[in-house]
Amino acid sequence: xxxxxxxxxxxxxxxxxxxxxxxxxxxxxxxxxxxxxxxxxxxxxxxxxxxxxxxxxxxxxxxxxxxxxxxxxxxxxxxxxxxxxxxxxxxxxxxxxxxxxxxxxxxxxxxxxxxxxxxxxxxxxxxxxxxxxxxxxxxxxxxxxxxxxxxxxxxxxxxxxxxxxxxxxxxxxxxxxxxxxxxxxxxxxxxxxxxxxxxxxxxxxxxxxxxxxxxxxxxxxxxxxxxxxxxxxxxxxxxxxxxxxxxxxxxxxxxxxxxxxxxxxxxxxxxxxxxxxxxxxxxxxxxxxxxxxxxxxxxxxxxxxxxxxxxxxx
Amino acid sequence: xxxxxxxxxxxxxxxxxxxxxxxxxxxxxxxxxxxxxxxxxxxxxxxxxxxxxxxxxxxxxxxxxxxxxxxxxxxxxxxxxxxxxxxxxxxxxxxxxxxxxxxxxxxxxxxxxxxxxxxxxxxxxxxxxxxxxxxxxxxxxxxxxxxxxxxxxxxxxxxxxxxxxxxxxxxxxxxxxxxxxxxxxxxxxxxxxxxxxxxxxxxxxxxxxxxxxxxxxxxxxxxxxxxxxxxxxxxxxxxxxxxxxxxxxxxxxxxxxxxxxxxxxxxxxxxxxxxxxxxxxxxxxxxxxxxxxxxxxxxxxxxxxxxxxxxxxxxxxxxxxxxxxxxxxxxxxxxxxxxxxxxxxxxxxxxxxxxxxxxxxxxxxxxxxxxxxxxxxxxxxxxxxxxxxxxxxxxxxxxxxxxxxxxxxxxxxxxxxxxxxxxxxxxxxxxxxxxxxxxxxxxxxxxxxxxxxxxxxxxxxxxxxxxxxxxxxxxx
Numbered sequence: 032x033x034x035x036x037x038x039x040x041x042x043x044x045x046x047x048x049x050x051x052x053x054x055x056x057x058x059x060x061x062x063x064x065x066x067x068x069x070x071x072x073x074x075x076x077x078x079x080x081x082x083x084x085x086x087x088x089x090x091x092x093x094x095x096x097x098x099x100x101x102x103x104x105x106x107x108x109x110x111x112x113x114x115x116x117x118x119x120x121x122x123x124x125x126x127x128x129x130x131x132x133x134x135x136x137x138x139x140x141x142x143x144x145x146x147x148x149x150x151x152x153x154x155x156x157x158x159x160x161x162x163x164x165x166x167x168x169x170x171x172x173x174x175x176x177x178x179x180x181x182x183x184x185x186x187x188x189x190x191x192x193x194x195x196x197x198x199x200x201x202x203x204x205x206x207x208x209x210x211x212x213x214x215x216x217x218x219x220x221x222x223x224x225x226x227x228x229x230x231x232x233x234x235x236x237x238x239x240x241x242x243x244x245x246x247x248x249x250x251x252x253x254x255x256x257x258x259x260x261x262x263x264x265x266x267x268x269x270x271x272x273x274x275x276x277x278x279x280x281x282x283x284x285x286x287x288x289x290x291x292x293x294x295x296x297x298x299x300x301x302x303x304x305x306x307x308x309x310x311x312x313x314x315x316x317x318x319x320x321x322x323x324x325x326x327x328x329x330x331x332x333x334x335x336x337x338x339x340x341x342x343x344x345x
Numbered sequence: 346x347x348x349x350x351x352x353x354x355x356x357x358x359x360x361x362x363x364x365x366x367x368x369x370x371x372x373x374x375x376x377x378x379x380x381x382x383x384x385x386x387x388x389x390x391x392x393x394x395x396x397x398x399x400x401x402x403x404x405x406x407x408x409x410x411x412x413x414x415x416x417x418x419x420x421x422x423x424x425x426x427x428x429x430x431x432x433x434x435x436x437x438x439x440x441x442x443x444x445x446x447x448x449x450x451x452x453x454x455x456x457x458x459x460x461x462x463x464x465x466x467x468x469x470x471x472x473x474x475x476x477x478x479x480x481x482x483x484x485x486x487x488x489x490x491x492x493x494x495x496x497x498x499x500x501x502x503x504x505x506x507x508x509x510x511x512x513x514x515x516x517x518x519x520x521x522x523x524x525x526x527x528x529x530x531x532x533x534x535x536x537x538x539x540x541x542x543x544x545x546x547x548x549x550x551x552x553x554x555x556x557x558x559x560x561x562x563x564x565x566x567x568x569x570x571x572x573x574x575x576x577x578x579x580x581x582x583x584x585x586x587x588x589x590x591x592x593x594x595x596x597x598x599x600x601x602x603x604x605x606x607x608x609x610x611x612x613x614x615x616x617x618x619x620x621x622x623x624x625x626x627x628x629x630x631x632x633x634x635x636x637x638x639x640x641x642x643x644x645x646x647x648x649x650x651x652x653x654x655x656x657x658x659x660x661x662x663x664x665x666x667x668x669x670x671x672x673x674x675x676x677x678x679x680x681x682x683x684x685x686x687x688x689x690x691x692x693x694x695x696x697x698x699x700x701x702x703x704x705x706x707x708x709x710x711x712x713x714x715x716x717x718x719x720x721x722x723x724x725x726x727x728x729x730x731x732x733x734x735x736x737x738x739x740x741x742x743x744x745x746x747x748x749x750x751x752x753x754x755x756x757x758x759x760x761x762x763x764x765x766x767x768x769x770x771x772x773x774x775x776x777x778x779x780x781x782x783x784x785x786x787x788x789x790x791x792x793x794x795x796x797x798x799x800x801x802x803x804x805x806x807x808x809x810x811x812x813x814x815x816x817x818x819x820x821x
Binding site: 032033034035037124127128129130135138142143150187190286289333341345 | 394395397535572573578582583586590591592593594596597607608609610611612711
């Protein structure tokens with residue numbers, strides 16, 4: 032396939048994954064506002080902006096700080112290149128550009144996502160329809176992924192889509208941890224307080240992991256367990272370990288199809304091995320924050336290496 | 346707008362109100378249908394086109410805006426007998442076009458013989474000196490041709506225009522048929538309609554048959570598009586997809602070891618045949634427009650050395666020229682030794698003083714076109730123009746008469762569309778698509794019917810508010 036198409040499909044799925052994860056983050060913030068009151072929610076809105084790297088941009092625009100302003104900025108602001116609407120539009124533009132690389136079903140699901148979300152986000156989102164909008168974003172992006180899963184040939188095109196998906200997902204989970212790591216640190220003052228519990232719950236919710244975690248731990252929550260779950264539990268589809276296992280398998284398929292390994296394969300193995308050999312005690316000893324910062328940088332290195340190895344650009 | 350339907354030949358209904366034979370089967374079916382259900386189906390067709398992304402971009406519109414070409418659900422029907430004659434005429438014309446192009450770029454016998462004035466080539470940008478003395482692989486100039494036909498009576502089809510450059514619209518022909526089959530499957534079990542669906546396969550085969558000398562093994566075909574903002578991007582992607590070919594942009598290609606190669610995830614790989622949807626001017630910044638980023642620097646050198654096939658060949662646009670068009674009857678006769686089966690529309694060349702005088706005296710009755718124009722832009726339709734428009738055009742005409750040709754305002758045939766009030770006649774034309782390879786000339790039965798949706802309007806171009814219809818050729 033063309034290097035340009037590989038780049039297009041890789042980013043198409045990164046945008047869709049990011050749009051979906053952004054909706055999850057907003058959902059966690061919205062939930063906080065509903066259960067803990069507006070004051071507690073403001074911190075949450077702010078941390079959502081920081082997580083997706085839009086806090087400065089938001090501040091510069093001079094909007095009043097409120098849940099409605101933040102959600103509208105993130106969801107539909109035309110001037111915000113990282114808004115969900117812009118990302119879905121970008122994903123669709125990429126899909127058009129790689130139209131010959133995807134099936135009709137994948138194209139139609141993508142095109143329809145854009146049509147539905149453009150319509151839903153044509154007017155300001157209010158508290159009364161925020162839930163509906165966030166559900167639609169998750170549902171539409173899932174439709175694209177489902178069409179992909181059900182109709183695409185398992186060749187390099189599929190692999191580049193999946194590599195984009197899992198690099199983005201690992202990055203997003205890591206960024207959530209980067210902003211929220213402090214709620215997982217042992218602190219005598221907080222232990223067992225209801226603030227802790229709600230912070231932990233929000234963290235899990237923002238990766239749709241609260242039910243899985245409760246199910247695995249019979250309802251009990253502890254910070255170390257949550258960190259372990261999000262970083263190392265290979266059964267949870269948004270954990271770093273899960274993303275890296277999938278990355279490994281998609282990169283291996285590529286090597287098989289092309290009949291050769293590239294430098295990005297070595298880099299991934301090295302970084303993946305390091306992650307797999309970790310245990311949570313060691314991560315905390317080393318420093319949770321340091322671990323996450325390093326992980327985000329390594330993840331970026333892999334993305335750059337893949338782009339270079341497969342000639343995404345001239 | 347003046348109403349012209351009454352004077353026009355309607356393809357469905359005869360002057361006595363009876364249904365013509367071509368439409369007998371369809372009309373029986375139509376009369377059985379619940380009209381409100383048909384209206385509902387029509388609405389769903391639009392949603393279908395939006396979802397599937399069958400859209401075109403309009404130049405001069407807000408960036409990225411995509412529009413639908415309106416689809417009308419009443420088919421345009423041609424009998425087997427009518428089609429036999431049409432296809433013989435089309436084949437003759439396309440054979441003549443290829444022979445003509447070869448001659449123009451070689452010995453120019455037609456000019457030496459005095460049948461075509463040499464001045465038509467002088468200062469004509471569509472004539473490419475780069476092509477002189479070169480014969481494209483397989484001797485084929487026009488791999489894909491669209492011949493625009495109009496009808497004025499029961500047995501009166503005329504050629505309005507030849508599109509030998511990069512005819513577009515074939516994706517609409519295919520999608521219109523898909524849509525009709527999805528909406529009204531029972532029609533196709535009741536009425537024997539010749540299929541069009543294998544056009545992409547035939548296109549791929551036809552292109553592969555023109556592989557260049559440097560090609561070893563199975564020819565690699567790619568479609569070259571200017572990109573996603575081009576008005577016909579949907580069609581470029583559609584055809585590449587249906588042919589299983591790569592859809593490439595200029596930036597994906599470069600010259601590697603005397604071949605044109607595309608940047609794949611595994612390095613540069615040679616391309617044998619390029620079905621380009623980029624105009625000559627932008628094809629090679631080293632040979633033509635130096636500012637072009639849509640083409641491939643050096644592709645003309647590779648082409649002339651036999652390293653790649655470009656379809657259609659550069660320089661074929663000269664035969665789309667409307668001044669050349671006016672000589673087509675002579676051209677057909679010169680190269681085939683036969684009288685043309687399909688006549689031209691009578692044409693006055695304004696470069697000739699006598700013709701110009703006639704055109705100026707009768708401007709209000711005529712259609713005047715720029716010789717290099719296309720797409721319905723820059724033309725005058727006398728009967729529907731205001732005094733001021735006529736006066737303004739007259740000035741242009743006097744200043745540069747050689748830039749114009751004129752034709753009578755034809756009473757184009759009508760086919761009904763499905764309007765709110767039921768069937769309503771509207772003017773149509775027909776663009777059959779023709780494939781040329783060393784193995785022969787292959788015409789897809791039917792083509793694209795364009796229809797002027799406005800009552801009385803004679804302008805069918807999609808850029809000017811025209812729509813399309815599924816076009817049926819009946820089996821014998």
